[in-house]
Amino acid sequence: MPVGKNDFVLLEYTTEVKEEGKVIDTTIEKVAREHRIYKEDKVYGPRLVIIGEGMLIKYVEDNIVGMEEGEEKTIEVPPEKGFGHRDPKKIRVVPAVELSRRGIIPKVNMQVEINGRVAVIRSVGSGRVQLDFNHPLAGKTLVYRVKVVKILKDRKSKVKELVRRWLPTLKPDEIDVKTSGKGILNIYLPPRTLLMEGIGVRKRSIAMDLGKRFGDLREIRFIDVIKLKEKEEKEKKSESKT
Numbered sequence: 001m002p003v004g005k006n007d008f009v010l011l012e013y014t015t016e017v018k019e020e021g022k023v024i025d026t027t028i029e030k031v032a033r034e035h036r037i038y039k040e041d042k043v044y045g046p047r048l049v050i051i052g053e054g055m056l057i058k059y060v061e062d063n064i065v066g067m068e069e070g071e072e073k074t075i076e077v078p079p080e081k082g083f084g085h086r087d088p089k090k091i092r093v094v095p096a097v098e099l100s101r102r103g104i105i106p107k108v109n110m111q112v113e114i115n116g117r118v119a120v121i122r123s124v125g126s127g128r129v130q131l132d133f134n135h136p137l138a139g140k141t142l143v144y145r146v147k148v149v150k151i152l153k154d155r156k157s158k159v160k161e162l163v164r165r166w167l168p169t170l171k172p173d174e175i176d177v178k179t180s181g182k183g184i185l186n187i188y189l190p191p192r193t194l195l196m197e198g199i200g201v202r203k204r205s206i207a208m209d210l211g212k213r214f215g216d217l218r219e220i221r222f223i224d225v226i227k228l229k230e231k232e233e234k235e236k237k238s239e240s241k242t
Helices: 029-034 058-064 096-100 155-166 191-195 199-213 230-241
Strands: 008-017 022-026 047-050 072-077 091-095 111-114 117-125 128-132 142-152 176-181 184-189 219-224
Touching: 008 155, 022 029, 047 155, 058 072, 058 142, 091 096, 096 128, 142 155, 155 176, 155 184, 155 199, 191 199, 191 219, 199 219
Parallel strands: 184 219
Antiparallel strands: 008 022, 008 047, 008 142, 072 142, 091 128, 111 117, 117 128, 176 184
C-alpha cells in the first residue's frame, strides 16, 4: 500500500545543496561520516515523518505520497518550492558598534539574532557589518534522496516511534505499550530513562503529543521497569544447564 497523507512513515533521507554538491543533513551515519558532518550527540537511523505535518519541506512530503515501502526516490527542490529566492531587501548594513552594544563581536558567517530575527554576517569592515536576513538556504536548489523504510499502520508501532521522537536514544524493543482500560495507555520504559536530562518535561511532551493524535486517550501512564532479579535468574538457568 503506498504512502498517503497523514501516514506515519519511517524515512531515510540525505539532503544536498545542488549548487555546491554539499551534503548538509542525513539520517544515515555512514553518509554523515563520509561527508564529515557526523555529530556525536545526534541519533542516526530512519526518522519518523508524519506526512502533511511539515516535518520536511512540503514539496518533499508531497513527492513522498504514492511511494511504496522500500522504494527510493531522488527529489529536486527548486528555490521557489523550498526556502524561496534571495531577497536583496533582506540585506542590511549596520554600524559595528550596534552589535558590540549587544555583546556581539562580529565575524563573517556568524549567525546572530537581531530584534527576534536571525541573520548571517556576510562581511565586516570599516566599522560596518553586512547582515543577511535571508534564510541560509534561500536561492538554493536542494536534492533529497529518500527511502521509505516502513509505513506504520498499527497504533503500538506509532506510539513507540512518537515516544522515540522525544527519547531518541531508545530502541523500539526497549519500549512496550499496552492498554489497561478504556482510554488508558501504559508506556513501559527501561530504567536508564530515569537518568535522562529533563525526563519529566519529556514525558509530559510525549503525553501531550499522543493526546493530540489519538482522541480516544484519556490517561497515559509511564511505567519504569527495573528488573531486580534478572541477573540472578540468568545465573540459575546457566547452572541448570551444566
